[in-house]
Amino acid sequence: GQQLNQSPQSMFIQEGEDVSMNCTSSSIFNTWLWYKQDPGEGPVLLIALYKAGELTSNGRLTAQFGITRKDSFLNISASIPSDVGIYFCAGQGRNAGGTSYGKLTFGQGTILTVHP
Amino acid sequence: GAVVSQHPSWVICKSGTSVKIECRSLDFQATTMFWYRQFPKQSLMLMATSNEGSKATYEQGVEKDKFLINHASLTLSTLTVTSAHPEDSSFYICSAKRTGHSNQPQHFGDGTRLSIL
Numbered sequence: 001g002q003q004l005n006q007s008p009q010s011m012f013i014q015e016g017e018d019v020s021m022n023c024t025s026s027s028i029f030n031t032w033l034w035y036k037q038d039p040g041e042g043p044v045l046l047i048a049l050y051k052a053g054e055l056t057s058n059g060r061l062t063a064q065f066g067i068t069r070k071d072s073f074l075n076i077s078a079s080i081p082s083d084v085g086i087y088f089c090a091g092q093g094r095n096a097g098g099t100s101y102g103k104l105t106f107g108q109g110t111i112l113t114v115h116p
Numbered sequence: 117g118a119v120v121s122q123h124p125s126w127v128i129c130k131s132g133t134s135v136k137i138e139c140r141s142l143d144f145q146a147t148t149m150f151w152y153r154q155f156p157k158q159s160l161m162l163m164a165t166s167n168e169g170s171k172a173t174y175e176q177g178v179e180k181d182k183f184l185i186n187h188a189s190l191t192l193s194t195l196t197v198t199s200a201h202p203e204d205s206s207f208y209i210c211s212a213k214r215t216g217h218s219n220q221p222q223h224f225g226d227g228t229r230l231s232i233l
Contacts, residue, residue: 033221042122042209042224050219088159102148102213104222106159
C-alpha cells in the first residue's frame with residue numbers, strides 16, 4: 001500500500017527560528033495536505049495543495065506540492081511558542097470510486113518543540 | 117467554515133459496555149465521513165469510511181462487528197464500540213468531507229478519548 005515518510009520525527013528549536021519538514025511518497029498523490037494537532041485535539045488543516053509545483057502560504061506557513069507529485073514540504077518562519085504541536089502531512093490519491101472516496105494516507109508526524 | 121463536532125470528548129466505562137461516538141458536520145453536508153484511531157505519539161490510523169445511506173467500508177484488520185458505523189444523514193455518522201474491552205482504549209477521531217467537492221480536504225473533529233476499565 002501507499003506509505004508516506006515524514007521527516008524529521010521531532011525538532012527542538014528556539015523561538016524565532018525557521019522550521020522545515022517534508023514528506024515523500026512511494027506513489028503519486030493528487031492532493032497534499034498539512035495538518036497540525038495539539039494534545040488531546042483533532043488535527044486542524046493548515047494548508048491544502050492541489051497542483052504539482054503549487055506553492056501556497058498561510059501566514060508564516062509555506063508549503064509546496066512537489067513536481068513529481070511524490071513529495072511536499074512545509075516551512076514555518078519565525079517560530080513562536082504556540083507553534084508547538086505535531087504536524088502531519090497527508091496525501092490523497094485518485095478517487096478509487098465508490099466507497100473508498102477521498103481516503104488519506106498520513107505521515108508519521110513531526111513533533112515540534114519551541115523554546116522561548 | 118467547515119466545523120466538525122464530535123461527542124463525547126471523553127468517556128470512561130466498564131469492560132463489556134458498548135459506547136457510541138457521534139460525528140456531526142455542523143455547517144456543511146458530508147456524504148463521506150471517516151473514522152480514525154490514534155495511539156499515543158503515533159499517526160492516525162484509518163478504521164473505516166462511512167458513506168451516507170450505504171454500508172461502511174472497513175480497513176483491513178478492523179472488525180466490522182466490533183466497530184459499528186451508521187451514517188443515516190448527510191450530517192451525522194456514529195461509531196459504536198461494542199462490548200468494549202481495555203484494549204479498545206484509544207483516541208478516536210472522525211473527519212468529514214464536503215459533499216460534491218472531490219478535492220475538498222477532510223476536516224476533523226476534536227476526538228473522543230475512550231478509556232475502558
